[in-house]
Amino acid sequence: MKILVAVKRVIDYNVQIRVKEDGSGIVTDNVKMSTNPPDDNAIEEAVKIKEAGKATEVVAVTVGEEKAQETVRKALAVGADRGIHVKADGIIEPLAVSKILQKIVDKEKPDLVFMGKQAIDDDCNQTGQMLSSLLDWPQATFASKINVKDGKLEVVREIDEGLETIEIATPAIVTCDLRLNEPRYASLPNIMKAKKKPIEQLNASDLGVDVAPKIQQIKVEEPPKRKAGIKVSSVAELVQKLKNEAKVI
Amino acid sequence: MSVLLIAEHNNKELKAFTLNAVTAASQIDTDVHVLVIGNNCADVAKAASQLPPVKKVISIEAAHYENFIAENFAPVVTKLAENYSHIVCSANTFGKNLMPRIAAKLDTSQISDIIKVQSPDTFVRPIYAGNAFATVKTSDSKKCVTIRPTSFDPCESSGGSAPIENAEAGEEFVSTKFIKREEIKSDRPELGTARVVVSGGRGMQSGDNFKLITSLADKLNAAIGASRAAVDAGYISNDHQVGQTGKVVVPDLYIAVGISGAIQHLAGMKESKVIVAINKDGEAPIFSVADYGLEADLFEALPQFLEELNKLNTIQK
Numbered sequence: 001m002k003i004l005v006a007v008k009r010v011i012d013y014n015v016q017i018r019v020k021e022d023g024s025g026i027v028t029d030n031v032k033m034s035t036n037p038p039d040d041n042a043i044e045e046a047v048k049i050k051e052a053g054k055a056t057e058v059v060a061v062t063v064g065e066e067k068a069q070e071t072v073r074k075a076l077a078v079g080a081d082r083g084i085h086v087k088a089d090g091i092i093e094p095l096a097v098s099k100i101l102q103k104i105v106d107k108e109k110p111d112l113v114f115m116g117k118q119a120i121d122d123d124c125n126q127t128g129q130m131l132s133s134l135l136d137w138p139q140a141t142f143a144s145k146i147n148v149k150d151g152k153l154e155v156v157r158e159i160d161e162g163l164e165t166i167e168i169a170t171p172a173i174v175t176c177d178l179r180l181n182e183p184r185y186a187s188l189p190n191i192m193k194a195k196k197k198p199i200e201q202l203n204a205s206d207l208g209v210d211v212a213p214k215i216q217q218i219k220v221e222e223p224p225k226r227k228a229g230i231k232v233s234s235v236a237e238l239v240q241k242l243k244n245e246a247k248v249i
Numbered sequence: 250m251s252v253l254l255i256a257e258h259n260n261k262e263l264k265a266f267t268l269n270a271v272t273a274a275s276q277i278d279t280d281v282h283v284l285v286i287g288n289n290c291a292d293v294a295k296a297a298s299q300l301p302p303v304k305k306v307i308s309i310e311a312a313h314y315e316n317f318i319a320e321n322f323a324p325v326v327t328k329l330a331e332n333y334s335h336i337v338c339s340a341n342t343f344g345k346n347l348m349p350r351i352a353a354k355l356d357t358s359q360i361s362d363i364i365k366v367q368s369p370d371t372f373v374r375p376i377y378a379g380n381a382f383a384t385v386k387t388s389d390s391k392k393c394v395t396i397r398p399t400s401f402d403p404c405e406s407s408g409g410s411a412p413i414e415n416a417e418a419g420e421e422f423v424s425t426k427f428i429k430r431e432e433i434k435s436d437r438p439e440l441g442t443a444r445v446v447v448s449g450g451r452g453m454q455s456g457d458n459f460k461l462i463t464s465l466a467d468k469l470n471a472a473i474g475a476s477r478a479a480v481d482a483g484y485i486s487n488d489h490q491v492g493q494t495g496k497v498v499v500p501d502l503y504i505a506v507g508i509s510g511a512i513q514h515l516a517g518m519k520e521s522k523v524i525v526a527i528n529k530d531g532e533a534p535i536f537s538v539a540d541y542g543l544e545a546d547l548f549e550a551l552p553q554f555l556e557e558l559n560k561l562n563t564i565q566k
Contacts, residue, residue, distance in 0.1 A: 095353060120378065123375065123376055125361060125362075129345075132350065133323060137424070138424040141319075158342070159488075162431045166425060172424070178481075214358040214389050216386045221384075226540075229538075231531075238554070239557040239558060243561060249445075249565055
């Protein structure tokens with residue numbers, strides 16, 4: 001069984017982002033970048049399945065600018081076997097990413113495709129579902145537990161009401177929640193080894209996918225700031241303020 | 250131009266957030282049709298027909314729609330989409346799971362989680378965990394949009410009398426099978442729509458200590474929330490998580506207890522009308538969004554909070 005894992009390079013989750021003064025976007029110069037956190041869970045799960053002897057190969061793929069390759073390299077350092085980097089500049093919308101991934105799936109013929117449930121930059125939560133739609137494959141989104149069976153997966157999904165369990169036949173798409181597992185850190189020897197693992201370079205245009213955005217970003221602005229609050233010195237004062245000043249209890 | 254809103258329901262009742270989504274839909278265009286897909290869900294179609302902004306209800310029933318599997322829903326919605334300019338849905342796990350599957354079939358770039366309708370093709374949506382708002386304009390002729398329900402008021406639930414039409418069901422997608430749903434039943438108000446939310450974080454130190462949160466929530470008729478750290482640690486189940494990858498809440502009063510206030514948590518609660526933070530670390534980022542901050546040990550503060558509430562003659566419900 002072969003698992004393809006899609007990863008995205010995003011601004012690190014610990015960075016307090018800044019909006020550009022001209023409203024054209026977010027400041028990305030000299031900002032720490034990392035792998036989108038739930039994509040780390042996706043890689044971890046694929047590697048664990050391989051380690052359990054249920055998969056033979058894990059391939060990491062990313063779509064993005066030159067430096068996005070770092071994200072693939074990191075996946076190789078935690079256990080992916082080889083990488084694919086599809087080069088594309090600027091904002092690539094989830095629909096275009098899923099079309100690119102569809103081409104990669106046609107070529108690689110994986111049994112499973114894993115990725116994070118949502119990217120923490122655009123917060124779209126679309127790519128996995130779109131890819132499974134294009135392929136007409138089953139989808140298990142927001143997965144917090146995956147049990148690999150013969151030709152099937154049993155997946156526990158986190159939904160608003162609690163937990164849902166579904167069974168999907170492979171080939172299938174799974175989008176991963178942060179609670180799926182605890183991603184490992186890359187050891188230094190493995191980082192060195194990863195440098196020798198192959199990364200295939202492709203261009204989005206070679207794949208015949210039009211990546212021109214269909215959505216125009218007119219402006220990006222900071223959300224309205226909350227008025228500074230006060231510190232209260234006791235619970236009695238807090239309750240009194242909530243009752244008589246804020247009038248919410 | 251007409252808007253097709255996919256209703257979220259449980260085959261018996263409309264989910265409350267569908268009413269908020271109807272409001273957003275009616276701001277896009279006044280010709281709002283509601284699509285109810287389910288099994289034995291005539292009551293839901295009837296409830297949808299009574300929403301005043303709704304002009305028509307389309308009902309599709311079949312056994313394989315019982316459990317809201319997106320693979321079953323997407324083809325029938327895609328077929329109906331011919332007659333509409335917009336396909337919309339709440340940005341809950343139901344809509345997040347379903348809408349991209351429809352959008353891809355229609356070759357449309359979906360716009361997720363809108364908080365404002367500026368015009369039929371221009372919307373405002375939060376990005377980077379709500380740390381920036383993007384105004385976006387789509388060039389797609391058919392638009393797929395999911396709606397952040399807490400950013401829109403619910404419409405009235407009665408007074409309308411839209412006609413209900415039945416449409417033909419599609420085929421079953423056999424590669425996906427529903428096994429079970431573990432829903433935590435509770436008499437409390439729902440987290441998404443509660444007037445008051447009391448949330449606990451890593452500072453609670455154990456699931457057992459969440460009893461302190463429960464007692465306070467009982468007193469205030471509040472829903473119970475949690476930070477991701479508390480859910481990850483197993484103190485409480487995932488349906489309580491508030492934040493970027495959990496639920497977004499906008500209550501009149503949000504009480505954050507033992508929550509440090511990572512940006513991912515703030516993304517889910519900082520639009521609340523009044524925010525209270527109780528934390529022993531005076532430097533915790535949660536205080537930067539709190540209207541009232543109390544620097545205190547929660548294990549002393551929460552019992553005192555209950556005591557003080559007991560002294561009050563009345564508490565708003």
